[in-house]
Amino acid sequence: MNEIILIDLPPENGTIKGCWYNGYPIHKGQSENSLNYATVYANEHNIIPNQKKLKQEFEHFIRAIKKAGFTVHLLPFPEKLNQSNCLHHDAIFVRDSGLSFKDYWIKARFSAIDRQIEADSHAETMQKIFKKEIIHLPKNAFLEFGEVFLLETQKGTFYFGGLSRSSKEGHDFVKSIVNPDYYCLIQSEGYHLDTVFSPVINANNELVACILSKKMIHKESIEAIYNLNIQCIDIDPIDSSGEGESLGNYAVNTLVGPGVMLNSALFQTPRVEEILQEMGIKRFVSPLTYFRYAGGSFHCLTNEMYF
Numbered sequence: 001m002n003e004i005i006l007i008d009l010p011p012e013n014g015t016i017k018g019c020w021y022n023g024y025p026i027h028k029g030q031s032e033n034s035l036n037y038a039t040v041y042a043n044e045h046n047i048i049p050n051q052k053k054l055k056q057e058f059e060h061f062i063r064a065i066k067k068a069g070f071t072v073h074l075l076p077f078p079e080k081l082n083q084s085n086c087l088h089h090d091a092i093f094v095r096d097s098g099l100s101f102k103d104y105w106i107k108a109r110f111s112a113i114d115r116q117i118e119a120d121s122h123a124e125t126m127q128k129i130f131k132k133e134i135i136h137l138p139k140n141a142f143l144e145f146g147e148v149f150l151l152e153t154q155k156g157t158f159y160f161g162g163l164s165r166s167s168k169e170g171h172d173f174v175k176s177i178v179n180p181d182y183y184c185l186i187q188s189e190g191y192h193l194d195t196v197f198s199p200v201i202n203a204n205n206e207l208v209a210c211i212l213s214k215k216m217i218h219k220e221s222i223e224a225i226y227n228l229n230i231q232c233i234d235i236d237p238i239d240s241s242g243e244g245e246s247l248g249n250y251a252v253n254t255l256v257g258p259g260v261m262l263n264s265a266l267f268q269t270p271r272v273e274e275i276l277q278e279m280g281i282k283r284f285v286s287p288l289t290y291f292r293y294a295g296g297s298f299h300c301l302t303n304e305m306y307f
Contacts, residue, residue: 002257003071003305007094007122009058010077015084018051024294025088029111029165029191030142036191038295041247049290057288061264061301064286068260073305075129078121088114092291093300096146096192097122100305101178105132111142111165130305135177143170146192146300154205156181158228162193178306182228187218194299195241198252200233203259203280209233211252211272213240235269241295253297264288264297 009019024039024047041047065072081091090096097119099106105126108119126132137143147162148171159180161171168185175183190196196216200209209231214222216237225232235252242248255262262284267273276283288297 002069003073004065004255005073005075005094005100005303005305006062006065006301007092008074008077009055009092010082013082016082016087018049019054019092020049020290020294021051022087023048025090025114027090027112027114029144031111031164034111034165034191036295037241038247038250038293042293047290047293049293054290057286057290060286061288061298064262064284065255065302068255068257068262068282068284070255070257075125078125081117081121086117089118090115090294090296091118091121093118093146093294093296094122094303095194095300096144098126098303099145099148099150099174100126100130100132100303101150102307103131103133104135104177105130106135106174106177107137108144109137109142109170110144111167112144115144137170137173140167141170141173142167143174144192145303146194146296148174149193149197149199150178150180150304150306151199151201151207152306153201153207155207158182158199158207159184160193160197160199161185162190162197163187164189164191164193184224184228186221186225188221189216190241191295192300194253195250195295196252198254198261198299199256200261200276200279200281201256201258205258208279209275211235211254211267213237213252215243216240233272233275235267235272239265239267239269239272247292250292250295250297253299255298255302260284262286262298264292
């Protein structure tokens with residue numbers, strides 16, 4: 001699990017001046033909790049990305065991933081999505097559009113309808129560049145892969161699935177393909193699971209803990225996580241998507257591998273960084289200022305290739 005797919009930033013194209021150059025689109029799925037409040041916050045505060053800073057931070061982000069030992073496949077931003085009549089998407093977040101598993105690309109079906117074009121476009125890319133067979137979800141199923149953590153560890157394969165913008169039918173379908181040893185569905189208040197939850201994997205490639213915002217996760221789901229007999233590290237809302245009028249720093253939105261954790265900010269919740277250090281987790285922190293206002297960070301911008 002050390003090969004990572006990234007999508008490059010959209011180039012300037014006529015009147016288009018970069019990533020979210022004219023503001024952030026606001027997306028909502030089928031449930032009340034599926035609204036991306038970061039984009040609401042950005043619109044209310046008239047935040048427009050500084051393209052120079054955004055590009056610099058994206059370059060630092062890529063360097064951090066390589067430094068942590070991952071192999072990076074940086075794919076060009078789809079030209080068909082970088083048009084003036086087609087900007088209501090977050091296509092830089094390649095995580096959400098599908099799952100690369102063996103010879104397959106399992107294509108997302110977005111409950112946030114405006115984003116389905118991302119899944120269509122990225123599936124074409126995965127078929128063309130990596131010769132992946134495209135797997136489509138059943139018609140009654142929704143799944144956005146920011147809701148999924150698939151972990152191949154020394155003690156088996158773990159599948160965590162969120163239920164905000166995704167359905168049980170979608171997760172059950174993917175389960176039938178990847179056949180995990182442990183399967184845990186989680187209901188949360190985050191629009192995607194990766195805004196409130198992160199696994200922790202030690203250097204021996206063992207799942208040893210989960211970082212989660214208990215305030216944002218339903219009681220039954222927390223009990224299901226505890227039943228896996230792993231440590232749960234509770235974080236304050238500031239380290240997730242935030243609370244009330246306060247936008248969080250999305251530190252919980254991580255890229256993890258054996259003994260490493262990458263994100264865009266140190267955890268502000270007391271003791272979390274010390275606990276990770278005690279577990280022997282090597283930390284890589286690289287700010288992603290303007291991706292935060294889109295509701296995403298390291299996990300959203302990356303997509304593992306599972307062989």
